[in-house]
Amino acid sequence: MREECGVVGVVQFDEEPHPVPSALRIYYALYALQHRGQESAGVTVHDGKEPHTLKGMGLVPEVFNKDELVGLKGNVGIGHVRYSTSGDSRIENCQPFIVKYKSGNVALAHNGNLVNGYELRDQLEAEGHVFVANSDTEVLAHLLVKELLKYDPVEAVRNVMKQLNGSYSLTIMIDDMLMAVRDPVGFKPLCFGTIDSGYVVASESVAIDTLNGKLLRDVNPGELLIFRDGEIESYQLFEEKYCAHCVFEYVYFARPDSIIDGQLVYKVRERIGERLAREHPVDGDMVSPVPDSGITSAIGYAKESKIDYEESLMKNRYIGRTFILPGQAMRETAVRLKMNTIGQNIKGKKVVLIDDSIVRGTTSRRIIDMVRNAGATEVHARIGSPPIIAPCYLGIDMASREELIAAHKTIQGVEAVINADSLGYLSVDGLVESIGIERDHLCVGCLTGAYPVEIPGEDMCQRRQLKLNEF
Amino acid sequence: MREECGVVGVVQFDEEPHPVPSALRIYYALYALQHRGQESAGVTVHDGKEPHTLKGMGLVPEVFNKDELVGLKGNVGIGHVRYSTSGDSRIENCQPFIVKYKSGNVALAHNGNLVNGYELRDQLEAEGHVFVANSDTEVLAHLLVKELLKYDPVEAVRNVMKQLNGSYSLTIMIDDMLMAVRDPVGFKPLCFGTIDSGYVVASESVAIDTLNGKLLRDVNPGELLIFRDGEIESYQLFEEKYCAHCVFEYVYFARPDSIIDGQLVYKVRERIGERLAREHPVDGDMVSPVPDSGITSAIGYAKESKIDYEESLMKNRYIGRTFILPGQAMRETAVRLKMNTIGQNIKGKKVVLIDDSIVRGTTSRRIIDMVRNAGATEVHARIGSPPIIAPCYLGIDMASREELIAAHKTIQGVEAVINADSLGYLSVDGLVESIGIERDHLCVGCLTGAYPVEIPGEDMCQRRQLKLNEF
Amino acid sequence: MREECGVVGVVQFDEEPHPVPSALRIYYALYALQHRGQESAGVTVHDGKEPHTLKGMGLVPEVFNKDELVGLKGNVGIGHVRYSTSGDSRIENCQPFIVKYKSGNVALAHNGNLVNGYELRDQLEAEGHVFVANSDTEVLAHLLVKELLKYDPVEAVRNVMKQLNGSYSLTIMIDDMLMAVRDPVGFKPLCFGTIDSGYVVASESVAIDTLNGKLLRDVNPGELLIFRDGEIESYQLFEEKYCAHCVFEYVYFARPDSIIDGQLVYKVRERIGERLAREHPVDGDMVSPVPDSGITSAIGYAKESKIDYEESLMKNRYIGRTFILPGQAMRETAVRLKMNTIGQNIKGKKVVLIDDSIVRGTTSRRIIDMVRNAGATEVHARIGSPPIIAPCYLGIDMASREELIAAHKTIQGVEAVINADSLGYLSVDGLVESIGIERDHLCVGCLTGAYPVEIPGEDMCQRRQLKLNEF
Amino acid sequence: MREECGVVGVVQFDEEPHPVPSALRIYYALYALQHRGQESAGVTVHDGKEPHTLKGMGLVPEVFNKDELVGLKGNVGIGHVRYSTSGDSRIENCQPFIVKYKSGNVALAHNGNLVNGYELRDQLEAEGHVFVANSDTEVLAHLLVKELLKYDPVEAVRNVMKQLNGSYSLTIMIDDMLMAVRDPVGFKPLCFGTIDSGYVVASESVAIDTLNGKLLRDVNPGELLIFRDGEIESYQLFEEKYCAHCVFEYVYFARPDSIIDGQLVYKVRERIGERLAREHPVDGDMVSPVPDSGITSAIGYAKESKIDYEESLMKNRYIGRTFILPGQAMRETAVRLKMNTIGQNIKGKKVVLIDDSIVRGTTSRRIIDMVRNAGATEVHARIGSPPIIAPCYLGIDMASREELIAAHKTIQGVEAVINADSLGYLSVDGLVESIGIERDHLCVGCLTGAYPVEIPGEDMCQRRQLKLNEF
Ligand SMILES: Nc1ncnc2c1ncn2[C@@H]1O[C@H](COP(=O)(O)OP(=O)(O)O)[C@@H](O)[C@H]1O
Ligand SMILES: Nc1ncnc2c1ncn2[C@@H]1O[C@H](COP(=O)(O)OP(=O)(O)O)[C@@H](O)[C@H]1O
Ligand SMILES: Nc1ncnc2c1ncn2[C@@H]1O[C@H](COP(=O)(O)OP(=O)(O)O)[C@@H](O)[C@H]1O
Ligand SMILES: Nc1ncnc2c1ncn2[C@@H]1O[C@H](COP(=O)(O)OP(=O)(O)O)[C@@H](O)[C@H]1O
Ligand code: SF4
Ligand code: SF4
Ligand code: SF4
Ligand code: SF4
Ligand SMILES: [Mg+2]
Ligand SMILES: [Mg+2]
Ligand SMILES: [Mg+2]
Ligand SMILES: [Mg+2]
Incomplete structure (x- = not known):
């Protein structure tokens, strides 16, 4: 069984550059999430003026070296480890995925899979968008940029989420503003906590432990967090009726010492x-x-x-x-x-x-x-x-x-x-x-054949989620 | 606590090159012994005419690549993994150590430490010997070659052993003849077994398991084995009164699934x-x-x-x-x-x-x-x-x-x-x-301060071994 | 003085895969153009179904290895070597630059500089385009894709050229169709010739020589060539009054054995x-x-x-x-x-x-x-x-x-x-x-301060080119 | 035609570590001699206590990196570049070749070939010497150490030279004492000069030029130089009747800007x-x-x-x-x-x-x-x-x-x-x-078939050198 992805976001609110650079903290957090992906790893930090990125194929210690990492300036950043697949493992698909647009830069790290990824890509292509990679993450970047041209970040994220069907736990940087988003049913884990003078978001709480941080809570399904000016702003963009936490995180994927949606995996x-x-x-x-x-x-x-x-x-x-x-x-x-x-x-x-x-x-x-x-x-x-x-x-x-x-x-x-x-x-x-979570709040699609979201050609489970057009 | 070394020897007695090359078998065996040394790894095989070697710094999968390994021709060979030390980790000290002398080549892989290594080196230097590395193994090679110029392999090994004080589990190739030697008190483990159409010697039985082989028994303390013409010849060169098996192999070093001197570590x-x-x-x-x-x-x-x-x-x-x-x-x-x-x-x-x-x-x-x-x-x-x-x-x-x-x-x-x-x-x-072994047959030097062999400045335990000159 | 870039395109019209793969021919051609760029190199070939790319930082022999190159299937392809600069030498900026869009793939290799590159990028960003690199080539790719959604390749290229101010010698693949374009005043060299059963386009004729090909002629300023179905189609999209061949190609950049716009550099x-x-x-x-x-x-x-x-x-x-x-x-x-x-x-x-x-x-x-x-x-x-x-x-x-x-x-x-x-x-x-070319057909901007195209803040030379809106 | 080898020696007599480390100077000198060997390169310096070595396969810039070089402490050192050969290009054969013996360390860098190399090796093997590489240099090291056990460095070198037949231009370090030796007929070039507060010896004068040094003169055939206590001691160990400078140094090997035995190659x-x-x-x-x-x-x-x-x-x-x-x-x-x-x-x-x-x-x-x-x-x-x-x-x-x-x-x-x-x-x-040198002082063996030294199976030229036993 192949593993999936891990995402991280770190922000430090000191004026001065923090004694432990953000890039280094992200590196340690990725080390703690290495079990979620061994194919590639990447870090993007933002120094207030521009983003700086290191990414490559291989394990965390193979991709990063100390001098380069310590040279990555910036108090805010995101990171990603990617699962191993025989298919399309090109450097272009390494994350974080960074794009420049009219108003600045957007960087994304994604864990999950969009059921309607190809559909969305087709729509964007029909509108004239061009793509350099073949990942969902690039689709997400294009959708987000499109909305950011018209709306503020909160509305932009809301509008993007309206179009998405599938699983996504995201860390995002719009220029040097860190955000975290979890899909409305919370398929994949995402939690956050405090570190000295800042915050960390991560796929699993072990990443917070590794930074000597303190787990605050899980990101709610449908929630957008913005880490801005030393504060965390929470926007519950979608109020879900049922959750759909993946049971296999407990059964196999997650580290035993992680706490996911309130339950210690061990x-x-x-x-x-x-x-x-x-x-x-x-x-x-x-x-x-x-x-x-x-x-x-x-x-x-x-x-x-x-x-x-x-x-x-x-x-x-x-x-x-x-x-x-x-x-x-x-x-x-x-x-x-x-x-x-x-x-x-x-x-x-x-x-x-x-x-x-x-x-x-x-x-x-x-x-x-x-x-x-x-x-x-x-x-x-x-x-x-x-x-x-x-x-x-x-x-x-x-x-x-x-x-x-x-x-x-x-x-x-x-x-x-x-x-x-x-x-x-x-x-x-x-x-x-x-x-220890009610069945209605878990995904058991691969065990029953009935999925919590609409999947072409497959059953939809009873206590089903709203369809996209019902949001 | 740092780990030590692991040694391997493989011989296949087929006329034709065996479907699984010896070099590859040694590679797998070293993988099984990787816990005994992560600093460097090496393989030397002999094709009947000349030896071929691959060695380098790093873990087994870092040192060897498939094409090079499969290209190493020869039905007999030895291998080594070396422990990590901050001190003298140069490529020259990687093993197997191979020397050319009058009558051919000698290759050695060594696990252990000679108490009188420096003394022997001094003697050899006084006789005009020159050294390129600073390992006991090079001293062993010089001593062995010196004796091989005068004696047959069995006498040569006996004469070398007479001069040694300390621990040594060795795999040796004199040209394409495989030998295995264990010091007279059996400090470090060494065992052997059958594989299809051949034999394997290794520091731990897990290496034999990995090759789907069958453990025959431990090499006896003081025993020399020669694998020749499809047979195993045993020469009990020293008949020890007491053994001195290292207790820390059981406590820490060895893999739990290894059987050492009759005892399953687990x-x-x-x-x-x-x-x-x-x-x-x-x-x-x-x-x-x-x-x-x-x-x-x-x-x-x-x-x-x-x-x-x-x-x-x-x-x-x-x-x-x-x-x-x-x-x-x-x-x-x-x-x-x-x-x-x-x-x-x-x-x-x-x-x-x-x-x-x-x-x-x-x-x-x-x-x-x-x-x-x-x-x-x-x-x-x-x-x-x-x-x-x-x-x-x-x-x-x-x-x-x-x-x-x-x-x-x-x-x-x-x-x-x-x-x-x-x-x-x-x-x-x-x-x-x-x-489960009598105390008289164990080394507990580091636990008591009394050692089973003479060590300058340290106590000698009661039930002591013969001194060198008493052999 | 830093060097600039070199571009190549190769097409072979055999049914069967040609004995010398296109990727290998491009590799040799890039070797001949190595003096035009030592920072990065890249090859993209198309096998009729999808494009395959190898690119990386370094010299041609450092970027490509034989096995990977020979594994790149396809009878048509383009290549690029990029100049060394301290500025923005990231892997994202390596060429060929490949994008996917509604109808397929577009790959570009560019030598030159767009005077209005940032302007065009701003316009595209204002329309919602997102960028992953910061090269003119990406801008060219977006402009071309935009037109290809509405027009056939010839019209698309014409429409793109209408918007460009600056120098560009391009090799382009739209899926597996090879094209070559030179800006209306012919700043940078571009020529083409025959190889057995196919054609080669390149920045300098030495690349054609290296492939044992025969130089046919320079690509005309303002000309688009399409290599299709074994034929070369020529479209003189802009009829220039004056050319503006860069004199420094003769003075310094080009190899002495190259023939550029009819003149042997030597x-x-x-x-x-x-x-x-x-x-x-x-x-x-x-x-x-x-x-x-x-x-x-x-x-x-x-x-x-x-x-x-x-x-x-x-x-x-x-x-x-x-x-x-x-x-x-x-x-x-x-x-x-x-x-x-x-x-x-x-x-x-x-x-x-x-x-x-x-x-x-x-x-x-x-x-x-x-x-x-x-x-x-x-x-x-x-x-x-x-x-x-x-x-x-x-x-x-x-x-x-x-x-x-x-x-x-x-x-x-x-x-x-x-x-x-x-x-x-x-x-x-x-x-x-x-x-040996009339002054009116040469660029001597850096020698006189008067440029053949409009450059904000600089003089325009007398015998000037049409401005964009006069086309 | 393959090239051969280049040797260097540098000593700086300052008390304090010199602003430009010796290792770095040797590196630059090797760069100037790169045309003499592209297969491997090496530097050994001595800090008064112990030698430090960097060597490896490849060109000078590939083998050495700045941090490692600058970290090599010592005011005296030697260097080597080795020619490319298909035969036996193993890391063991990289030079300098360093051995430890009774009284310390000896490091050698050798350009040339011993006609009786195998013979000498056989003799040494018969005496019990063991070898790890298959180069003449190792033979030279063993011979030298053997004599150093009995004689002072000058006598030791003289005694070694008595046994040698062939070409050798050597730089040697006995612990931290630099020496240079040229064979009695001066086949291969070797010269020396001053650098600020020290000396440099090298195969060609371009290496001295590169260090901004001043060529003093060629090392005489048969001469031993010792650089000790700020002085150069000269020992004319053999007084040759005729020289045998290789004409191909002038025809092909040497750089045109080198002066060899008084003649500018250009x-x-x-x-x-x-x-x-x-x-x-x-x-x-x-x-x-x-x-x-x-x-x-x-x-x-x-x-x-x-x-x-x-x-x-x-x-x-x-x-x-x-x-x-x-x-x-x-x-x-x-x-x-x-x-x-x-x-x-x-x-x-x-x-x-x-x-x-x-x-x-x-x-x-x-x-x-x-x-x-x-x-x-x-x-x-x-x-x-x-x-x-x-x-x-x-x-x-x-x-x-x-x-x-x-x-x-x-x-x-x-x-x-x-x-x-x-x-x-x-x-x-x-x-x-x-x-511009008399024929009697040149080797033209490959042009006439008559060699200036005895070669089994080949003619000896008239104006011949003394045979070994005539010295
Ligand atoms: N760092 C870790 N420490 C302990 N257990 C881990 C760690 N990372 C992952 N795991 C657990 O290891 C298990 C995977 O182990 P295993 O089945 O042996 O791996 P494989 O995927 O090779 O079959 C998962 O259950 C996972 O939760
Ligand atoms: N391949 C292996 N599988 C299981 N256990 C092993 C293996 N190799 C070594 N060990 C055991 O692991 C232990 C070392 O583990 P640990 O104490 O965690 O390592 P460290 O040396 O890093 O402290 C030893 O007791 C050793 O016997
Ligand atoms: N392969 C080549 N063979 C011969 N000359 C070349 C080659 N490539 C480039 N040149 C010429 O070499 C010159 C650059 O040499 P030079 O001035 O020594 O280089 P640098 O850029 O290092 O100063 C240019 O005039 C160029 O035309
Ligand atoms: N750094 C250098 N600068 C100029 N000439 C050199 C240099 N190094 C070597 N040479 C000369 O170059 C010649 C070798 O050139 P060439 O015949 O082209 O090389 P090869 O045939 O060995 O590839 C020799 O005559 C040598 O003296
Ligand atoms: S429970 Fe099964 S179907 Fe649902 S997300 Fe987890 S692995 Fe996928
Ligand atoms: S028991 Fe202690 S002293 Fe004896 S060999 Fe083992 S570790 Fe060394
Ligand atoms: S002539 Fe000068 S200004 Fe004109 S293109 Fe060449 S280098 Fe640039
Ligand atoms: S002249 Fe010929 S034979 Fe004599 S050293 Fe030179 S290359 Fe060798
Ligand atoms: Mg499992
Ligand atoms: Mg432990
Ligand atoms: Mg120049
Ligand atoms: Mg030549």
């Missing part, structure tokens, strides 16, 4: 494990996580089931970009390179293996085979989320419907493919209750 | 945790590891104490080489960048914090402060090893005596410095019993 | 030398060039004056990007690093030193001092162009008016500053006659 | 051109050089013959490392990329083409074909050296005997192969007289 995962133990008990000898994503749920499962928590798989902490040659032998080596079995722990045992989710099933199969070969007498798979039966259109690049194993097979079918002695998925209710 | 650490719970019980609300080194012992402590295992610290998986600016605020940022607290788990709790060892005490202090600031009412430190009171001369670059906090302070003193509500170190007996 | 420079010998004879012992720019004129001067041609200065062929420390001693080292005197040739001689032009005078001063210190009894400076008294607004980044020594000093004043025994500049008439 | 080449005009007059319309190596001789030929000097070939100044695809068309492109014809100058002319030498003849053939295709009615080749009929064993990697066209063909044969209307080689006497 606690959610632990409750998932406990619930899973109740929904799918098994008479096992040991409970083991598939590291790292299964760890916290496995702790919960062990606690609830009173079965010993014991590691059976060890993950190589150093596996980054590697390469393998073609051939079956090599493919197995590749798996072993990433994950090794601890034979003595497993031998002769009935192992309860906890993972967060199953996408294609191929990795699960390989891992279960490894555990069996290491001597387990039984392997029972317990999954901390319901079957993924439909694709995500809201910013998570998981897999196409064809590739999703649970879109085509019954649970028994999946059990057979992954070669488990038994397979237990968490129920949708179980997941919702573990998260 | 199990040892778990027993350490259990024993620690008995030696230093505490009425806590939760048991938490300092990740990653405290994880397995914390699992054991929790099991034995029946206190809940709960994470209180989250480690950033992506922190590699970063940089910070001077200043107090920045130093705190650096700690937070690496490790974050999970406030909701900790708040109002009595936390039992498990780590493997305390060297200088500064990191422990910072971590305990962080946990306190996150709301813990009490923080009880439990350490999976006895106090380190003396330096290591056998290959582990921990710290000088001046820097070792326990060399100068009582346990109460350390407790005060690290700001713990209570501090409990594992006893030496506790450690020995957890490892 | 021959022009030789005639400059001969004329200079007649205008400013001197009783010298030897004629020496300041290498490389003075070489050809020095050959001409020697021939005409019958004084021996002898080298007195040797240029280091390897000086690229170097660095010096602050301080006087170091600055002298920097000059010596680039250029050394040949003492024995100079000693006791009256040296006639030929250079192409004087901009600031500082380098001339240093060189003359060096020649004196090497033992010359007299140093007579002879310059192959008239005094530069005004800045260039048409694409040559020479210097500001303040920095131009001849804008503030008489010839005697300059003579004193550069410490020459005598100084002789070529007359404007001498230059014009050496070039 | 003047020698000019005289070569004049002599060639007398030996091989031709009724041509123009005299043209093959740039760059033919330029100075062409100036001389033109002067003597009174035929106009006119360029017919233009060399691309930017061609560095490029790549071409296989195939005939591409090979021609590669030639055109490097060198272009100036058609208008050539058309209908009888061209006298001057080059320095012919090695394989393939490039000459291609160039003459190009000139013909550009319209020349006749092409007469005049070569500034006699036919090369034998290989060089003294440090110039020209070609093997098989590849040398003149080793197998008569002059008419060569004329036919290169497709010239006529071909004239300079006579050996003509060359000797142009150089």
